[in-house]
Amino acid sequence: MEILNYTEEHRIFRETVRRFLEKEITPYVDQWEEAGIVPRSAWKKMGEQGFLCMDIAEEYGGLGADFLYSVIVCEELVRTGNTGLAANLHSDIVVPYITSYASEELKQRYLPGCISGDTITAVAMTEPNTGSDLASIRTSAVEDGDHVVINGQKTFISNGINCDLLVLAAKDPAVENPYQAMDLYLVEAGAPGFEKGRKIKKVGWHSQDTAELFFSDCRIPKKNRLGSKGQGFVMLMEKLAQERLICAIMAVAAAERMLQITIPYCHQRTAFGKPIAKFQNTQFRIVEMATEIKLGRTFVDKLIADHMEGKQIVSEVAMAKYWTTDMAMRVADGCVQLHGGYGYCEEYPIARAWRDTRVMSIFAGTNEIMKTIAARFMGL
Numbered sequence: 528m529e530i531l532n533y534t535e536e537h538r539i540f541r542e543t544v545r546r547f548l549e550k551e552i553t554p555y556v557d558q559w560e561e562a563g564i565v566p567r568s569a570w571k572k573m574g575e576q577g578f579l580c581m582d583i584a585e586e587y588g589g590l591g592a593d594f595l596y597s598v599i600v601c602e603e604l605v606r607t608g609n610t611g612l613a614a615n616l617h618s619d620i621v622v623p624y625i626t627s628y629a630s631e632e633l634k635q636r637y638l639p640g641c642i643s644g645d646t647i648t649a650v651a652m653t654e655p656n657t658g659s660d661l662a663s664i665r666t667s668a669v670e671d672g673d674h675v676v677i678n679g680q681k682t683f684i685s686n687g688i689n690c691d692l693l694v695l696a697a698k699d700p701a702v703e704n705p706y707q708a709m710d711l712y713l714v715e716a717g718a719p720g721f722e723k724g725r726k727i728k729k730v731g732w733h734s735q736d737t738a739e740l741f742f743s744d745c746r747i748p749k750k751n752r753l754g755s756k757g758q759g760f761v762m763l764m765e766k767l768a769q770e771r772l773i774c775a776i777m778a779v780a781a782a783e784r785m786l787q788i789t790i791p792y793c794h795q796r797t798a799f800g801k802p803i804a805k806f807q808n809t810q811f812r813i814v815e816m817a818t819e820i821k822l823g824r825t826f827v828d829k830l831i832a833d834h835m836e837g838k839q840i841v842s843e844v845a846m847a848k849y850w851t852t853d854m855a856m857r858v859a860d861g862c863v864q865l866h867g868g869y870g871y872c873e874e875y876p877i878a879r880a881w882r883d884t885r886v887m888s889i890f891a892g893t894n895e896i897m898k899t900i901a902a903r904f905m906g907l
């Protein structure tokens with residue numbers, strides 16, 4: 528029995544996305560990996576097709592589509608081997624802060640551009656001195672009349688170079704309780720005092736423009752605050768569940784892709800006079816990986832269904848994020864091993880997939896933090 532109720536429209540949509548990506552994205556992935564960034568034109572094309580922020584209501588130019596459309600875009604993008612065009616980060620992680628918590632004026636101002644691909648977004652929480660311990664961020668936001676003055680530094684910000692609009696976490700130094708001190712602000716690229724720093728050289732995800740950001744007496748309108756004062760931490764906690772679900776969806780799709788790459792290789796590569804697929808070890812390894820992937824797929828699909836029904840999935844999604852991303856890494860390792868020396872060569876897609884998989888257990892909250900969340904829910 529299928530867990531998710533994909534309709535005929537969903538299936539047609541998946542075909543459309545796949546065909547578009549095969550033509551407009553896959554041929555350019557290598558080029559973007561070299562460049563270390565995805566051109567804005569690719570974002571624009573995604574927007575023109577209606578593949579960004581599909582859940583947003585029609586009154587802002589969106590489609591009012593259900594979450595399965597986001598799942599489809601996520602899975603199909605993973606299948607291209609692309610990491611730089613972080614459409615799901617934009618559509619399903621950052622922009623939901625605007626749709627859920629921004630004033631009507633801000634929604635009118637920003638959402639149409641987010642949908643069309645003219646406005647690329649990023650979320651800036653992590654700082655050089657703190658990542659996991661979010662409440663310890665130091666970036667300050669001090670109210671000054673109708674403005675807020677921001678000082679501080681962020682790092683590891685995905686879409687950091689391309690972004691036009693940031694959801695920024697900052698603290699009011701006058702408030703002692705670190706959880707109540709935090710607010711989220713919308714900061715436009717080009718705001719006085721906001722500078723984009725260097726693009727970080729990473730082990731993988733080469734086409735993703737992960738960057739440092741600097742704020743020096745950066746002045747933004749006070750009305751750019753999301754939600755009511757002191758609610759920043761609560762808003763982050765509310766939205767991080769969907770972020771982690773997206774991460775788990777990516778991990779399962781990545782594992783499926785790696786196995787799909789590896790099985791034909793095992794049929795074609797010969798050793799000792801027969802395809803390596805004929806060795807019992809190869810068969811056992813492939814079956815073990817396929818079993819883990821099916822477990823992950825079943826768990827994640829069930830969470831997608833629960834999420835769409837509005838069920839509380841914070842603890843389960845933390846479990847899924849840690850387990851599926853660790854599982855994807857086990858699959859990556861197994862697949863590289865079955866490729867032998869070629870698995871360690873850049874021209875073989877499994878090599879890139881292997882190094883691109885490693886970060887999944889670190890971002891969107893490390894897997895250790897996921898376990899601390901689940902442990903708390905278990906009363907430990």
Ligand SMILES: Cc1cc2nc3c(=O)[nH]c(=O)nc-3n(C[C@H](O)[C@H](O)[C@H](O)COP(=O)(O)OP(=O)(O)OC[C@H]3O[C@@H](n4cnc5c(N)ncnc54)[C@H](O)[C@@H]3O)c2cc1C
Nearest residue numbers: 650651652653657658659683684685889890891892893895
């Ligand atoms: C490619 C990439 C993209 C990213 N994109 C973004 C982005 O767009 N926006 C953003 O804000 N951030 C982003 N990040 C940052 C990411 O979320 C952080 O790296 C992550 O949360 C971990 O923080 P840290 O690097 O400071 O590690 P630390 O917090 O310093 O952790 C170091 C180690 O200590 C462990 N640890 C910490 N606390 C505990 C604990 N309580 N119990 C057990 N172990 C613990 C961690 O699990 C980890 O193993 C990105 C990172 C990368 C690498």
